[in-house]
Amino acid sequence: MKKLSDPLNLRHGRPLPNRLVLAPMTNQQSEPDGTLSDNELAWLLARAEGGFGLLQTAAAYVNPAGQVWHGQLGISSDAHLPGLERLAAAVTAVGARSSVQLHHGGVRAEKALSSQDVVGPWDDAQTGVRGMTTGEVQRAIEDFAEAAARAEKAGIDGIEVHGGHGYLVGQFLDASNNLRTDGYGSNPTGRARFVKEVVHAIRERTGPDFHVGLRLSVERYGLVLEDMVQLVGELFASGDIDILDLSLWDVEKLPANAPEGSQTLLEHFLNLPRHRTVLGVAGHIASAEAVQRVLDQGADLAYIGKAAIADHAFAHQAIADPGYHAPAFPVTREHLRVEKLGEPFVSYFETNWPHLVEG
């Protein structure tokens, strides 16, 4: 039986000290130029000190044209290096591992934040975003690879490509909207090409001590579940990724419209041969028992989001006490401040999850 405290070897990169990962969480605490702020470092470091084996940063833009949020972390230029170096050193000093989430908003990028042309896989009538040329698609793959190389240079242990939640990488997988006819759309093979080329380019550009992760959604956002199962099987076999992180929002969720008693979303992926890629899952994991349940089902890692907002020491507590449950929401603003969320993060959380903040 796998235990929460079991270390985990990765095909590339340093082993993870345990099975608990801080899920990537946008917190709008970066400096206006995308460099890491003291607030953001304090938020992440508290979770490293709280026992998480792997600290995933918030989504960080690989190109300013892909920026979605004010105060978003950046990894698009060498000006971002000193902050990332600080993060890597601080996390390493407490024995944890770090990973930067690489992100590009595509059609959902915020025009007001960018001096460049905002582009995506298709001409988007709603936002006025222009469809990328094939050259721009290849340039975007390069942006991800350069960002990963920058993370490695800063001493970060790995990256996670943000292929979930309908941003650029996920937009290429969107069967309803990605009708590109240049080999990067129109059918399952074409739609999968961008993400495969991104992780392959990153693998080629980084060394054996650096891990490559990928986050995927598996339904909504125009995704076809059967195509996602096929894609994940191919990614496992490719050897290009070391960690797959399935963002399910609820690890027990059934596919949309599936009758009661059907396989859960997660179960669709558990029996695929992994070829030494490890599998992580995120969504409503808020207790030691819930972590143990996904490990018992066959996952290798549990990604903890909101429960790690409520308790920076979730990992230590869950490892020490099988009966541990994170503090229940709603919590007060004061609770969030004590848990090392700076004011911009408190406001972002309250705006987007108003029912989780009291008063």
Ligand SMILES: Cc1cc2nc3c(=O)[nH]c(=O)nc-3n(C[C@H](O)[C@H](O)[C@H](O)COP(=O)(O)O)c2cc1C
């Ligand atoms: C405040 C907040 C910010 C988030 N930002 C990101 C993000 O930058 N990238 C991402 O992939 N997911 C993001 N998510 C999703 C989480 O990583 C996680 O998958 C989700 O919250 C479900 O896990 P949970 O139920 O443990 O919170 C965010 C979630 C929250 C609550």
